[in-house]
Amino acid sequence: MLGYTDILNQLRIDPGQRTLGELLQDREAALHEIRLLRREIERLRHALEDQYSLRISRCVSVNSLSLGLGRVLSGTNKD
Numbered sequence: 001m002l003g004y005t006d007i008l009n010q011l012r013i014d015p016g017q018r019t020l021g022e023l024l025q026d027r028e029a030a031l032h033e034i035r036l037l038r039r040e041i042e043r044l045r046h047a048l049e050d051q052y053s054l055r056i057s058r059c060v061s062v063n064s065l066s067l068g069l070g071r072v073l074s075g076t077n078k079d
Contacts, residue, residue, distance in 0.1 A: 007033050 010026045018026075 007026070007029050011030060015023055
């Protein structure tokens with residue numbers, strides 16, 4: 001498998017100096033690289049969404065605890 005920069009260098013070569021077989025191989029390599037990059041983007045997107053969700057739930061938990069503690073300290077707790 002060619003790396004990202006390798007495939008870019010291959011695609012920059014003048015197609016008039018390449019055989020049809022080489023051009024088709026470059027096309028397949030580019031397709032494979034695009035698929036890998038899309039999968040990586042999706043993986044990173046899910047990881048960021050999970051981190052964001054975890055932070056939100058932590059903030060909600062901290063805010064709930066703060067409100068409850070404030071009520072207890074002020075004597076307005078109805079429990």
